[in-house]
Amino acid sequence: EDQVTQSPEALRLQEGESSSLNCSYTVSGLRGLFWYRQDPGKGPEFLFTLYSAGEEKEKERLKATLTKKESFLHITAPKPEDSATYLCAVVRHGGSQGNLIFGKGTKLSVKP
């Protein structure tokens, strides 16, 4: 069964304390992996798309990487405004018209 597992479930950081969020996946052939940010009561906001192992994307304090089994979202020197839930989602090969399979997310809190 296709599965996306994110860890940790929750992460508390001090402002400036860098860390990484993990997304491991078991799907029958990965077509794409997506990272989103979700604020409470809002829709997922797109961050990155990764298509192949070894690929990396960066945006401000965030950097996403992809291997054959997992993806990491690295947060460098986070600020309180980075507090949100970070969602990982995949699209698999075979019959899928692009529907996303989501993980449960990592809730990040950054304290000043």
Add this chain to the structure above:
Amino acid sequence: EPEVTQTPSHQVTQMGQEVILRCVPISNHLYFYWYRQILGQKVEFLVSFYNNEISEKSEIFDDQFSVERPDGSNFTLKIRSTKLEDSAMYFCASSPWQVETQYFGPGTRLLVL
């Protein structure tokens, strides 16, 4: 910057009533999706729509649900006879092509009493 919009932002309904949730996808996108998120749970796929027909649907998307693109801009999700367990946040998303980035709307919070 173009964005997906959804109306209403909140809807309260009685069990057994019909509801229609509305979405305006990004104008040049070809694939449209509905997802739902029950409070505290993961985002779940409901249905994808392309070329005026359903491309794929999940087990959740049973006969009580239907989707429609009634004109060139709107994309709707209808729940014929709502149940308590339909209470959730419903998100519309669109993408230029399949497997490309999906952009989500702000959601409609549906509460079934």
